Amino acid sequence: MKIKDKVLPPVVLTIICIVISALVIGVHKLTYVDSTGVLTDKLKSGYKDIFGKDSSCIMLTEDNEGVTEVVTYNEAITSILVDKENNTCAFEFIADGYQKEGIHLLVGIDEKGEIQGISFIEVGETKGIGTKIQENSFVKKFLNITTANEADKIDDITGATYSSKGMKDAVKLAVSTYTENKEAIFSE
């Protein structure tokens, strides 16, 4: 009995860990869909909300050594959608509001460099408070601003400081990245 009760516990615990981690990794393998660099239809419909029905866009990618990589110039941006004909583009963000990765939004910038519109793909903020950032009374303030400190002057929604701060940071980043590498985006 002595050796058995010395050896058995670690063996049982190890077996359980192996089985559980194998199960979870298996489930992860089945369910994980790698959506980076794929122009999902949600993004397309978001783009259309901003730039009107007939606009179409492609995702800005470049392929180095055969692997097509999403060009983002800043790792906080998830991807950039570009419409070469009428020189418009949109920046996709997954921003942290009150919840981690709570706000998934697209910031559209037209050919004059002003913000044409903002469309929300997914908002996980607390209902009734955080979700107020979607109301166009708040979004309207962001329209046709061109520089980062203009976005800074917009005051937050009372009670939803985290959510509005998250959104404002995203807009500021979009505008500043746009001004810096405007040519590169529309070049090739």
Add this chain to the structure above:
Amino acid sequence: MDYILPVLVFATIGAVAGILLTVVSKIFEVKTDERLEMLQETLPNINCGACGYSGCGDYAQAVLGGEDCNLCKPGGENVVKKLSSIMDVEEKKSEIVKAFVKCGGDCNVTAKKYVYKGIQSCRASNQFYSGSKVCTNGCLGFGDCVNVCPEGAICIDNEIAVINPIKCVGCGLCVKTCPNNLIVIRPEHQNVEVVCSSTDIGKVTRAICRNGCIGCKMCERKCPVNAIKVENNFAIIDYSKCTNCGECVEACKFGVIKKSSI
């Protein structure tokens, strides 16, 4: 197969955890005699202190150390049997004890000095001119003993505590709680008792309570083994001499001495 590596890592974490736990529990093992747990399980765990120890845990330690097994009054027969079987000591007989209330002054035989509206507890009402009843050392009737009794054997009926002999296990918690010390623990077979403990002189007791003992010493003369004596105005039975003959029950004109049926 890039997911074999995480599974291996998790397996090592599990193995390390298991080994660490067994090693640590081996090194730091506190030697406890497993009989102690069994003893603790058999005891009723109401920590009443009737065995003289501060709680069932301490009594279990004592029994492990050789104390005899029949001190647990509430447990009664089967606890004694189990304890002695665990300790494989021959089983000693444990006498069954019961609690008795030494006061008969309920609301239709005695009156009230004032209407008490304070905190409903004997101890609290005892602070105001020792209770709301005219008799100062009678049962206060607010049920402190009821709250304390683990078996729920006591109930207040017409403002006097009545103990149900079947349910009572003789743990003695009510004895400690009664502010006027009216409850006594006694072996079950000695059931002749003086149902009064009023220290007032005869004339006063007669006036305030029809069931009161006036100290007339009739019972003292009648008792064949003079086991009963009147001390500070009420009769007290010395149970070492008393033979349960019941002579004093008839002798007492006011029916203060009663023989309770088992």
Add this chain to the structure above:
Amino acid sequence: MSNSIKPKEKNQPSYFKEFSKGIIKENPTLVSLLGMCPTLAITNLASNAIGMGLATTFVLVCSNFVLSLLKNAIPKTVRLPCFIVIIAGFVTVVELLMKSYIPSLYSALGIFLPLITVNCIILGRAEAFASKNKVIPSILDGLGMGIGFTLALFAMGSIREIIGSGQWFGLQVLPKSVDNMMIFIMPAGGFFVLGCIIALVNKIANKKPPKEIGCSGCPHFSSCTMIENEENKSDCSKTAKEAN
């Protein structure tokens, strides 16, 4: 698992009783007061509440099932780690499924999804029931407890959503003239609504709290000699209630 649930010796348990006791008689949230964290945090929306309730039920049923299978295979020294790893495994499975199939609910539940592992109900039921009974009663007990938990969450969620934001499942219920009280979406509202619901359950089940008087507020505090056995007094009245 703040209060210990004594395992009842049962002859042949009627399976329906195992299942139904979780819903009303021993409802985990309202009667035995377990699993408070998700009850207060997630119930600002009825749909979230149901999502959380069903996720917890799924984990509860699976872990009860597995634990009752392995109950005598797990040695005593590594008992708690094994239980917790199994429960955490199921929670991560639910998390992954939800992340890919219902992303909106996943982002709404946020950090409280992994916290189901330390939910007091699951470990409480595992420790008190699943590790001592056969497989089928454990599964039914898990299901009953899960559904009881979901119902309690749903009740809390609807009340807070209707009063807080005037909507129910997103449909406008209260007329716009009644301006909604934001406080019920905030944490303070959660405590308040839960307190009222438990009071209501006490009223319905009219279970009497034991008649105890606290001592330190009493005028005779100094002169009263009852203080020293105040400790066992409260225990005795509790055991008295259980004894008869």
Add this chain to the structure above:
Amino acid sequence: MIKNLIIIMITAVLVDNVVLSQFKGICPFLGVSKKIKNSLGMGLAVIFVMVCATLVTYPVYKFLLIPLEVDYLKTIAFILVIALFVQIVEIILKKMIPPLYKALGIYLPLITTNCAVLGVTISNIDHQYTLVQSLVNAFGTGLAFTLALLLFSGVRSKIEYADIPETFKGVPATLIAAAIVSLSFMGFSGLFA
């Protein structure tokens, strides 16, 4: 750097109180806060376990989970490590310092199933804190838990003698008192811009 740490500490204790606004650790909070002596013991035990849990889980996350890109397994790894750590502390405490075990020992198993402890370790990862910042955050959250617990045992011992309607006695009264205190804690939310 120091300013950042102080901000994290104050947000943990006052602005985002782990019990009153994040709703973590309510079960022990309702269970233990009957007496001030118990809640102090529980509070200290929670602070100790939180700080050490962060010390243990942070390297596991950084050196084991990240290189293998199995970030989604962090719940299992964390809870296993915390349960292991608490059990070892309990065994050592029982052998080396029995009186301390008698005072704090009964809370240790209670702490493994405490949402606040696992919650802290996961929120440290979510906020991408460095090791020092997460230690400060863990200590702050432990302090917040103790603060709430002590605050509450005081309130609860007073509630016992107030004459409340029969059905509201006990836990409902405590929950409503918690609602009021949580309301007052919301006042802190404007502390930082």
